[in-house]
Amino acid sequence: FPFPSHFHHSTDIKMKFVVSALLLATAANAFAPAAIHPSSSSALNMVSVMKPTTGRSQLDPAVIQKYASLPFPEENILAEYVWVDADGNTRSKTRTLPASKGASVESLPKWNFDGSSTGQAPGDDSEVILRPCRIFTDPFRPRSDGNDNILVMCDTWTPQGEPLPTNARASALAAFTGHEDEEPWFGLEQEFTLFNLDQKTPLGWPEGGIPTRPQGPYYCSVGPENNFGREVTECMYRACLYAGIALSGTNGEVMPGQQEYQVGPCVGIDAGDQLMMSRYILQRVCEDFQVYCTLHPKPIVQGDWNGAGMHTNVSTKKMREEGGLEVIKQAVYKLGEKHAEHMAVYGEGNELRLTGKFETASMDEFSFGIANRGASVRIGRDTESEGKGYFEDRRPSSNADPYAVIGKVMTTIMGPEAPAIEPKDKDAA
Numbered sequence: 001f002p003f004p005s006h007f008h009h010s011t012d013i014k015m016k017f018v019v020s021a022l023l024l025a026t027a028a029n030a031f032a033p034a035a036i037h038p039s040s041s042s043a044l045n046m047v048s049v050m051k052p053t054t055g056r057s058q059l060d061p062a063v064i065q066k067y068a069s070l071p072f073p074e075e076n077i078l079a080e081y082v083w084v085d086a087d088g089n090t091r092s093k094t095r096t097l098p099a100s101k102g103a104s105v106e107s108l109p110k111w112n113f114d115g116s117s118t119g120q121a122p123g124d125d126s127e128v129i130l131r132p133c134r135i136f137t138d139p140f141r142p143r144s145d146g147n148d149n150i151l152v153m154c155d156t157w158t159p160q161g162e163p164l165p166t167n168a169r170a171s172a173l174a175a176f177t178g179h180e181d182e183e184p185w186f187g188l189e190q191e192f193t194l195f196n197l198d199q200k201t202p203l204g205w206p207e208g209g210i211p212t213r214p215q216g217p218y219y220c221s222v223g224p225e226n227n228f229g230r231e232v233t234e235c236m237y238r239a240c241l242y243a244g245i246a247l248s249g250t251n252g253e254v255m256p257g258q259q260e261y262q263v264g265p266c267v268g269i270d271a272g273d274q275l276m277m278s279r280y281i282l283q284r285v286c287e288d289f290q291v292y293c294t295l296h297p298k299p300i301v302q303g304d305w306n307g308a309g310m311h312t313n314v315s316t317k318k319m320r321e322e323g324g325l326e327v328i329k330q331a332v333y334k335l336g337e338k339h340a341e342h343m344a345v346y347g348e349g350n351e352l353r354l355t356g357k358f359e360t361a362s363m364d365e366f367s368f369g370i371a372n373r374g375a376s377v378r379i380g381r382d383t384e385s386e387g388k389g390y391f392e393d394r395r396p397s398s399n400a401d402p403y404a405v406i407g408k409v410m411t412t413i414m415g416p417e418a419p420a421i422e423p424k425d426k427d428a429a
Contacts, residue, residue, distance in 0.1 A: 168404040
């Protein structure tokens with residue numbers, strides 16, 4: 001043991017004597033009958049189980065790096081198959097494939113999993129088929145030999161070839177089929193809240209209490225007293241870009257501990273694939289940081305705190321052309337007529353968030369307005385002034401299935417005309 005050099009010589013002699021005595025005692029006891037004597041001073045009691053510690057993993061990074069530095073076989077790649085379970089969460093498992101199989105979705109084999117363990121199949125007929133849909137570069141297993149390990153976004157099917165009830169991707173794809181000329185763009189704003197591993201205390205909050213300052217200084221904030229979880233978001237940002245996800249920005253959100261990132265614009269079904277894979281990457285990054293991430297739309301119900309949403313920005317080719325503002329308004333009227341249908345697929349727990357307060361509209365009443373963040377649907381000032389652009393559906397919750405959202409929006413705006421609705425802010429409109 002490296003003791004400080006200022007220890008006196010007499011202390012060194014005493015230490016040597018003690019060590020020698022201990023060695024002699026140990027040697028003698030080595031031949032004695034074994035015995036177990038529970039004692040609070042036992043050296044074994046100094047070894048404790050790993051505790052969940054927010055902000056870091058207790059696994060030794062030096063040990064992990066020893067294995068992570070081993071090269072991958074050049075002829076193989078690792079493919080992480082990712083899918084959505086019955087609760088809307090992502091699951092995944094890994095397989096080894098010949099490197100040539102990673103060239104396209106079509107060359108990837110189907111796979112299967114035990115659906116009885118994910119709430120997607122009964123135990124007596126548990127096999128669920130994974131069909132590869134979209135390939136991304138794996139940011140967690142980088143390599144430099146000219147090959148890429150991959151993340152594979154999959155959807156779920158029965159062995160008989162029917163999409164599972166939880167496979168919202170299949171129905172969304174059907175909604176886009178035949179409307180390719182519309183070139184629908186989607187930009188999805190994913191809000192999320194970071195907690196300590198107790199799953200009760202948001203980052204930046206005192207344990208068992210609330211922040212001393214109300215909402216205001218935390219949105220798009222800087223400084224250790226304002227922004228909590230920036231490192232998580234930054235790492236997720238970098239990992240998503242590496243994967244090939246069109247992450248277009250991030251920012252701190254209104255409630256402390258809440259963050260947001262934006263995916264898009266993406267065309268059609270690809271918006272769902274990219275957003276869902278970004279959620280997988282977010283959870284993997286939080287796993288590394290040992291931080292709990294929730295997509296619940298109202299994780300803190302006591303007090304005056306914002307909820308979390310997945311605002312959905314929509315634009316078709318006609319909306320982006322001259323005269324597009326009128327096309328946008330027609331789409332908004334259609335959304336208003338189908339308000340109840342949309343709310344049914346816009347996420348669980350949304351009634352806690354859409355109260356008409358905290359930059360939300362009422363869940364029970366549809367509205368739209370120019371630059372009005374208290375409306376169900378917002379049309380931006382730039383879109384109004386230019387006469388073309390996009391609209392923002394502010395109703396989807398942060399835990400909404402992106403496939404269900406974009407598929408429902410596409411079905412509605414491609415539907416029959418609907419009666420006009422007066423804007424919520426008449427003067428601005």
